Amino acid sequence: MDRQRRGKNEGASAQERPTLKTLAFMTGLGVTTVSRALKDAPEIGAETRRRVQLVAKQIGYRPNRAGVRLRTGRTNVISLVLNTDREIMSFVSDIIYGVSEVLSETPYHLIVTPYSRSQDPMEPIRYLVETGSADGVIISRTQPNDPRARYMLEHGMPFATHGRTDMGLVHPYHDFDNHAFAMEAVRRLASMGRRKLALLSPPPGLTYYSHTLDGFADALSEVGATEVPFNTVSIDHTIEQIRSRTAQLMRRDVRPDGFVSSAAAATLAIVAGIEDAGLKLGRDVDVVSKQSSDLLHLFRRELLVVNENFRLAGSELARSVLGWIGGAAPGSLQSLVVSGDVQAFSQPVAV
């Protein structure tokens, strides 16, 4: 249970980690001067500044994070808050890499703060705000009226959301244009002669649920197609649930001849369900799906895909939070990305 502190290792060959005091001693200056010299304060002589910075670089000085944090309250930490059981696999992976990429050139560390199905989504947020464990937060699964965003806004915690809110409050976000996605998907299906379309939507409650539904509806009326209701499942349901519901649907008299799916894994289930019902993809029905990594075309080459780049989302979100922390106006840190490339893979790769 007891842990040895990393004490002064006198006599050992290993060097003690340099601090401001070390630098002060080496340069013959006071710690205050050294501290200011390192951050280019104007009241330090140009030569002194250069000298201090040179020595610091030479001996590999790195500010002690605990010291800075205790003194300033700045943690140099960005927290990514994730749902442990509902988050899309590739989302987690890609967004972490996207965030990391941006943070790697800064003193910021990325901490992952998870919460599970059973927990209140507010809990990790309250924890972060109350303990001041991060300078900025990134959240996903954003809702139109999102208590997390409201809370952080009220408590002055900089954050960015993946997806927009709709509360009349302004904050940084990054969003994929799901309205455009749904429209494009419907148009695509319509252009192939599909007229009775079903939508496997995002989970109701999240903002992009209605974005997707609106886009779907708008395009339906534009192209004069009709909807076959398929709202007993969403992409949050299990593969098995989606599969059996799809099969059920496809066995009905009025069945869709086209699907729009908001997630790749769910699409696998839809296709399985279609085939369970004895129908054939590309002949009886077509499917347009979002995907975040280029794997669906390997699955069934008849699938139509739209790509959503989660890595980009991660980078943008990180940039936004850092921007807010750095004092930029939250309203200027919003981005909406449209994926133009609806593509089909109809030809096998030539060898």
Next chain:
Amino acid sequence: MDRQRRGKNEGASAQERPTLKTLAFMTGLGVTTVSRALKDAPEIGAETRRRVQLVAKQIGYRPNRAGVRLRTGRTNVISLVLNTDREIMSFVSDIIYGVSEVLSETPYHLIVTPYSRSQDPMEPIRYLVETGSADGVIISRTQPNDPRARYMLEHGMPFATHGRTDMGLVHPYHDFDNHAFAMEAVRRLASMGRRKLALLSPPPGLTYYSHTLDGFADALSEVGATEVPFNTVSIDHTIEQIRSRTAQLMRRDVRPDGFVSSAAAATLAIVAGIEDAGLKLGRDVDVVSKQSSDLLHLFRRELLVVNENFRLAGSELARSVLGWIGGAAPGSLQSLVVSGDVQAFSQPVAV
């Protein structure tokens, strides 16, 4: 650029965050006493102890991490070191959740420390050790002679590896028995009458590469099958590379009638390659693949799968590092897991 410190908010309705001093004032004790009372030190009277702990709980006292860290050197941080571009998607996601699950009941935070293709894998390790940014580290992509493990061992940084090393040094690890996996896979293919088998291996250099190869070879000789060399690609190659190499291979005169694949994404590429060559899965060739989430059977029901549980790996690794930090013998913190369930999905789900 300038950041306001979270100063004392006198007059504001928001409470100042309680510290030991707050507790000391409220209980009428000294901060030292309060500090010790909270950690059940024996020299504190039983009643005092209870009283302090009660008040602490009531006002929601939480130790300031920066204070603890500055004073003790303990960071209460576990770092997960990940390769930004070679790591399997589901691995990242699942291992993070596995680790989180264990850490959630402790004061530890999880920080993700990434490194990219272009970087020396040692760089993040050196950073962590030199700056003392974590109390423990988890690494993946372990090599037989792993400089990262050696370095951390030399510098007294507790860690756990996903995969074993082979340097005669003892440290915590969690590993999936890839020797057993490869043997089971070969046996399975042999039992279906497959005799000429190809292996899509892990990347050479990693420890489980040779484990897999050995298991493959051992089982080949056991069942009297032969190997069709397929070692110009590994699961680290791109989908396209694996796909075209597979197609190439399948067009040769002596082509395999069975594949063993060490990763699910790679398996998609193998199947695509097989079909590119005009052959049919289940008829001309069978494939056994590892997978970490139950999706491959949706892809082609003829696929034979073995499950590797990365979430479990994450939990085990976290437990191991915590154990080491807590003073347990590193040799007692090793686990090897065997996946017995080789399973095939031959029947569509009945509806």
Next chain:
DNA sequence: TTGGCAATCTGTAACGTTTCAGTATATTGA
């Protein structure tokens, strides 16, 4: 009564950093 001792409790210092309130020296204006 005194000394010894256990049981409880306490003040001070230190971890590394930044900020506040200076100090010393040189420079300028009149």
Next chain:
DNA sequence: TCAATATACTGAAACGTTACAGATTGCCAA
């Protein structure tokens, strides 16, 4: 010449915690 001012630097304090070295009290044996 003197005061005012700018320039370059500095010590002390504080952030919240823990460890060290006491301090106080009551109790018991001598």
